Amino acid sequence: MVNKLLNFFEQLGSGFRARLIKLGAGTRLFFLIIIYSADSFKRIHLTIKEIYFTGVLSLVIIVVSAFFVGMVLGLQGYYTLEKYGSSEAIGVLVALALVRELGPVVTALLFAGRAGTAITAEIGLMKATEQLSAMEMMAVSPVARIIAPRFWAGMISMPILATIFSMVGILGGYVIAVIIIGVDEGAFWSQMQANVDFHNDIVDGAVKSIVFGFACTMIALFEGLDAPPTAEGVSRATTRTVVISSLAVLGLDFVLTSFMFV
């Protein structure tokens, strides 16, 4: 009995220590990235190449899913609002839901699945095939050459993608509400403009997307570097990236929302 209790505490302690070490290593990685950013900005084409892979290639999935999310919001909102005789408020509902919540959150989830996994797998495989060690042997810093460009690419493309998601989603809602159902077009836009505030809603949504971009990119980079150098290790790290990123995005979303929209 006493042994079991001791065992439990030992496991609790070692688990806590392991997570604490990971957190410390992640923070150290962040500071290393900041230090080596100047070096990597000298070769800006590396960052632009990564923006192409994380941003431009994610554009199709972002635009298509945003359009469908907007159309679903339009349909669902219309059926509910019509019961209260205020179907003109559909524009406000679609715009606020997208700008405040769905835009940043769904974009971050898709971003973690589309770009985060690619980053983890790529860096994990580079580590497994000792490309990173080879770079160090040639006195090329892997942080400046590999990690920092991917970090900045994620930080830059995530807010852009979230903004595009919100705008395309609102257009999807417009197609359903105005063109297909026939809500008055003037009421759709004017109610939206009267109730969506630029500083409180749109800027706060953008701040959310920047925070999510930071979290997703850092988790993907860290898991890639932390992966055991085996095929199994890389596959597990890729899975962990998606799971941890999604949980972090949803948790951070709650914290940010409770700070912003009181």
Next chain:
Amino acid sequence: MDRIKLDIWVGILVTIGVISLFGLATKVGNLTSNSIKNTYSVIAHFENIGGLKPKAPVKSAGVVVGRVDTIIFDTNAYHAVVKINIDGRYIFPKDTFANIYTAGLLGEQYVALEAGGDLENLVANDRIMQTQDAVVLEKLISQFLYNSASKEE
């Protein structure tokens, strides 16, 4: 893929992003309609402001002519002091009447200005002397109940 092609694609991404942000700011948000720069502020004392909030519209004849700036509680008179920013294009006589009304049955509350007949006009930091408080629904119902009860006697 060569470098120029990458640059073009990233440029396209950034352009779409900027267009989206511009669309959100002007078409969806209120960045364009909220930019009344040239305003003058007046204050009005109310005994009860109901649910009036900062940034609530100030209307005259239904047209938005300004916004509520701040609402503070004055402990000398135990009144609410409401500071109102009025668009500089509109001038009102000194004896303008300020009411607090509700938009719709359960909508937001706003300040309505009814122009008087004074020859002098309101200038910055003036006080609107004639005000009417927000209607409190419970008070109204209780008055109605007392009235109907006294009629029955």
